[in-house]
Amino acid sequence: MTITSDAAAIHCHQLVKRFGENLALDHFELEVAPGQILSLLGPSGCGKTTALRIIAGFEDPDSGSLAIDGVTVVDPAVNLPPERRRVGMVFQDYALFPHMTVAGNVGFGLQPQPDAGRIAEVLELVGLATHSDRMPHELSGGEQQRVALARALAPRPALILLDEPFSNLDAGLRDRMRRDVRHILKDAGTTAVFVTHDQEEALATSDVVAVMREGRVLQTDTPQRLYRSPVDPWVADFVGDGEFFDGTADIGFVETPLGTFPQTTTLRGAVTVMVRPEWIHPTRSGGGRAVVVDQEFYGHDQLIVLELPDGRRVNSRVGASPTFVIGDRADVGIDEIVVFAKDA
Amino acid sequence: MSLGVGQLGDRGVSPEALREPAIVARSAQRRAPRWLWIAAAAVLVPAVVPLAFLGARVLGATDAAWQVLFSGRTFELVLRSMAFTTAVTISAAVIGVGAAWLTLRLDLAWRRTFTVLIALPLVIPSYVLALTFLSFFGPRGLFADVTGFGLPSITGFLGAWIVLTLSTYPYVFLIVRSALRRLDPSLEEAARGLGASPWRTFRTITLPQLRPAIAAGSLLVALYTLSDFGAVSLMRFDAFTRVIYAQYAGRIDRTPAAVLAVVLILIALVVLWAEQRSRGRAQYFSRRPSRALRRLVVTGRQRVAAYGALVTIVLAGVGLPVATLTAWLIRGLARGDTIDMRWGAVTGSVTGSLAAALIAMAAAVPVTILTVRYRSRAAAWLDRSVYVVFSIPHITVALAVVFFGAQYLGPLYQSFTVLAIVYATLFLAQATGAAGAALLQVNPHLEEAARGLGRSERSTIREITVPLMWRGLLTGGALVFLTTMKELPATLLLRPTGFDTMAVRIWSTANEFFYARAAAPALLLLAISAIPMYLMLSRLRDPGT
Numbered sequence: 094m095t096i097t098s099d100a101a102a103i104h105c106h107q108l109v110k111r112f113g114e115n116l117a118l119d120h121f122e123l124e125v126a127p128g129q130i131l132s133l134l135g136p137s138g139c140g141k142t143t144a145l146r147i148i149a150g151f152e153d154p155d156s157g158s159l160a161i162d163g164v165t166v167v168d169p170a171v172n173l174p175p176e177r178r179r180v181g182m183v184f185q186d187y188a189l190f191p192h193m194t195v196a197g198n199v200g201f202g203l204q205p206q207p208d209a210g211r212i213a214e215v216l217e218l219v220g221l222a223t224h225s226d227r228m229p230h231e232l233s234g235g236e237q238q239r240v241a242l243a244r245a246l247a248p249r250p251a252l253i254l255l256d257e258p259f260s261n262l263d264a265g266l267r268d269r270m271r272r273d274v275r276h277i278l279k280d281a282g283t284t285a286v287f288v289t290h291d292q293e294e295a296l297a298t299s300d301v302v303a304v305m306r307e308g309r310v311l312q313t314d315t316p317q318r319l320y321r322s323p324v325d326p327w328v329a330d331f332v333g334d335g336e337f338f339d340g341t342a343d344i345g346f347v348e349t350p351l352g353t354f355p356q357t358t359t360l361r362g363a364v365t366v367m368v369r370p371e372w373i374h375p376t377r378s379g380g381g382r383a384v385v386v387d388q389e390f391y392g393h394d395q396l397i398v399l400e401l402p403d404g405r406r407v408n409s410r411v412g413a414s415p416t417f418v419i420g421d422r423a424d425v426g427i428d429e430i431v432v433f434a435k436d437a
Numbered sequence: 438m439s440l441g442v443g444q445l446g447d448r449g450v451s452p453e454a455l456r457e458p459a460i461v462a463r464s465a466q467r468r469a470p471r472w473l474w475i476a477a478a479a480v481l482v483p484a485v486v487p488l489a490f491l492g493a494r495v496l497g498a499t500d501a502a503w504q505v506l507f508s509g510r511t512f513e514l515v516l517r518s519m520a521f522t523t524a525v526t527i528s529a530a531v532i533g534v535g536a537a538w539l540t541l542r543l544d545l546a547w548r549r550t551f552t553v554l555i556a557l558p559l560v561i562p563s564y565v566l567a568l569t570f571l572s573f574f575g576p577r578g579l580f581a582d583v584t585g586f587g588l589p590s591i592t593g594f595l596g597a598w599i600v601l602t603l604s605t606y607p608y609v610f611l612i613v614r615s616a617l618r619r620l621d622p623s624l625e626e627a628a629r630g631l632g633a634s635p636w637r638t639f640r641t642i643t644l645p646q647l648r649p650a651i652a653a654g655s656l657l658v659a660l661y662t663l664s665d666f667g668a669v670s671l672m673r674f675d676a677f678t679r680v681i682y683a684q685y686a687g688r689i690d691r692t693p694a695a696v697l698a699v700v701l702i703l704i705a706l707v708v709l710w711a712e713q714r715s716r717g718r719a720q721y722f723s724r725r726p727s728r729a730l731r732r733l734v735v736t737g738r739q740r741v742a743a744y745g746a747l748v749t750i751v752l753a754g755v756g757l758p759v760a761t762l763t764a765w766l767i768r769g770l771a772r773g774d775t776i777d778m779r780w781g782a783v784t785g786s787v788t789g790s791l792a793a794a795l796i797a798m799a800a801a802v803p804v805t806i807l808t809v810r811y812r813s814r815a816a817a818w819l820d821r822s823v824y825v826v827f828s829i830p831h832i833t834v835a836l837a838v839v840f841f842g843a844q845y846l847g848p849l850y851q852s853f854t855v856l857a858i859v860y861a862t863l864f865l866a867q868a869t870g871a872a873g874a875a876l877l878q879v880n881p882h883l884e885e886a887a888r889g890l891g892r893s894e895r896s897t898i899r900e901i902t903v904p905l906m907w908r909g910l911l912t913g914g915a916l917v918f919l920t921t922m923k924e925l926p927a928t929l930l931l932r933p934t935g936f937d938t939m940a941v942r943i944w945s946t947a948n949e950f951f952y953a954r955a956a957a958p959a960l961l962l963l964a965i966s967a968i969p970m971y972l973m974l975s976r977l978r979d980p981g982t
Contacts, residue, residue: 149885149889150888150889151885151888153468174888174893174894175885175888175889176888176889176890176891176892176893177891178889179891180889181889181890182885182886182889184882184885184886186880186882188880188882188883188885188886190883190886190887190901191883191905192904192905201887201890201892201900202889202890202891202892204891204892244886244890245889245890247890248890248891
């Protein structure tokens with residue numbers, strides 16, 4: 094075994110995995126710092142679950158290397174079996190052993206002797222201290238989820254992996270479980286990687302988000318930076334709503350159909366400009382250039398559809414209070430913009 | 438030979454499996470550990486090595502032996518066996534599909550009772566059925582004795598055809614029944630809504646969807662018919678197996694028997710190959726219906742005809758044999774016969790079958806895990822070999838073991854151990870079929886979760902995989918038990934001196950026309966076989982499996 098110099102909890106280096114013709118991982122690179130919660134975000138089929146399963150040891154990469162807690166677990170010379178990687182996995186379907194009680198499930202990874210104290214401790218951590226004698230089928234979906242998490246945490250793994258952990262829960266429970274799971278993981282101080290295709294979930298739950306597409310990581314950043322400074326239009330579109338415009342850039346400014354804005358990139362000539370709906374501010378004005386053509390009121394905020402002088406329609410997300418009526422004329426203010434090279 | 442309820446029918450890739458690649462196709466991309474391979478390969482050694490030896494022996498045979506192969510008599514034998522197998526397969530398929538449709542799709546009373554009674558001939562050995570038909574019909578048969586009116590005797594092709602049809606239609610019945618239950622009723626409703634009559638709907642919509650199930654059931658029927666030895670011998674019909682046994686038992690040079698055995702193996706392989714091909718083109722519809730199917734309401738003459746058909750099947754397949762055996766037993770007792778129950782035969786049957794079931798269950802574990810969890814090409818070949826061994830008539834495997842054993846096994850040859858291992862190898866496909874179906878329903882994430890929690894492959898198999906597939910393993914064991922209880926040719930050739938089974942007892946007494954003496958062991962055999970049959974049918978009723 095080699096000890097890599099960096100202190101990363103996980104270091105994936107140039108991982109490649111093919112399934113027949115399909116390239117699931119294309120020189121995949123990922124680093125996660127100890128104690129961090131990272132989410133792998135991408136559309137279905139982008140290879141994120143494959144990456145997770147390779148880290149766990151359920152699949153072998155074709156090439157590349159992988160280190161967990163500074164210990165190389167996969168490279169051309171080494172391939173540790175899953176049981177020796179100290180990685181806890183929480184499956185989408187929870188995978189609780191149906192023939193064992195909650196305590197039996199949680200104690201399964203505690204060897205050689207299931208330690209009753211540790212079982213009670215982790216069940217306490219997930220708020221199920223009174224459920225230790227139940228069978229898995231007697232639990233609700235949220236409770237099964239907690240047991241799965243407790244089971245993974247019990248042997249104090251170096252790392253917890255979660256595969257679409259919230260997708261089997263209904264909407265109300267999902268929000269609560271996201272918060273609870275985040276707190277449980279932070280309390281336990283564990284490094285965690287979870288896979289999701291839901292951008293809102295990724296942004297709300299993790300310290301760092303890695304966006305994947307076609308087997309590659311396109312950007313790894315904090316949720317805030319990812320949302321405000323995506324590296325390309327595809328990432329921008331995937332992590333949130335956006336309006337895209339053609340623009341012409343020059344030193345210090347960019348011209349767009351919305352007006353001329355300052356910019357700090359070194360790009361010149363034809364560019365793509367992206368604006369998020371909440372960065373667009375309509376104000377009612379009789380002489381405004383835009384017309385309100387549609388609106389959807391959500392309670393906490395509302396969506397105003399504006400028609401620009403060139404006929405183009407853009408969405409603007411504003412607070413609940415301003416009152417617009419279809420047909421109103423408005424001036425349009427822009428908070429910030431993101432400039433991309435054309436055909437990035 | 439009998440395979441479990443619908444296992445063959447379930448072996449195709451279901452649409453669900455294709456839709457959930459995350460669970461199915463991606464499971465266990467790691468390589469299987471070597472010890473698992475060694476365990477699985479060891480399981481096939483008892484069958485494969487003797488067969489290879491048999492092949493080698495045939496290739497090195499003398500010219501005289503080869504003349505057997507190219508004689509007109511052998512050619513005639515091949516044609517006769519093929520015609521016979523085809524006839525039995527067609528009639529068994531018609532009865533099996535018809536009975537499944539009648540019991541499942543019509544609003545008849547006592548449907549469950551009919552279902553059990555119609556499946557019941559599965560536990561009646563074909564030679565017992567043959568024996569009861571021989572003694573019931575004929576100018577001096579039971580019917581003539583009771584009524585004074587002599588029926589013509591049924592022997593030869595006709596007798597063997599009727600008896601084997603009645604012995605084998607339950608395979609088609611059970612497999613088609615489970616496929617019919619999984620059909621989406623909205624397809625039939627759509628056809629009816631488009632103006633098709635019930636008959637046209639059955640012919641153009643239902644039947645094509647049942648094709649894979651019918652093919653799977655017919656495969657079992659054809660293989661059983663090819664390998665049947667007891668019934669055709671009692672009926673004095675010169676099928677392949679009877680001729681092989683005659684060549685073996687009556688000659689000093691046993692090479693001609695080996696040559697004929699190899700020809701029979703080749704015919705069985707052709708049947709297996711033909712079924713695989715028909716399956717390759719077939720489409721599978723194994724979606725679990727969202728709602729229960731509505732039964733057709735029949736009245737008047739149609740209702741009477743439906744009951745008539747079911748009652749006729751039950752009377753012929755169960756009523757006649759049980760009544761005849763009981764009558765012979767009572768008459769024998771009244772005449773002052775001792776029942777002549779050799780308890781050695783009972784213990785021989787039970788210990789032999791139990792040992793075979795336990796060995797097959799143990800052997801099924803590595804084979805099933807390799808074929809279900811590690812979908813490599815080698816694992817697919819392993820799966821196929823288990824079926825090939827299953828499809829080879831027992832008399833040829835037994836013959837191969839005789840040839841091989843006499844030369845290499847020394848004192849082990851003709852021992853209980855070898856016999857039990859041969860039984861288990863012959864019927865392994867039943868155990869792996871049932872266990873495989875059970876393992877397919879176990880979420881592979883459970884095993885991965887155990888590995889992730891620090892357990893080795895072996896510990897995971899012991900604590901997670903085996904406990905969760907236990908019911909399937911048990912069903913497989915019950916099937917092997919049931920089949921071994923009925924087994925005749927391998928027992929005749931391989932039994933150690935002094936070892937006796939009820940099957941052997943029935944066969945030898947019946948061969949000497951002591952029908953009354955055969956009745957007691959035959960009834961006892963049915964009673965004992967009813968236990969695993971009950972286990973199997975109670976599993977049938979469970980909608981979750």
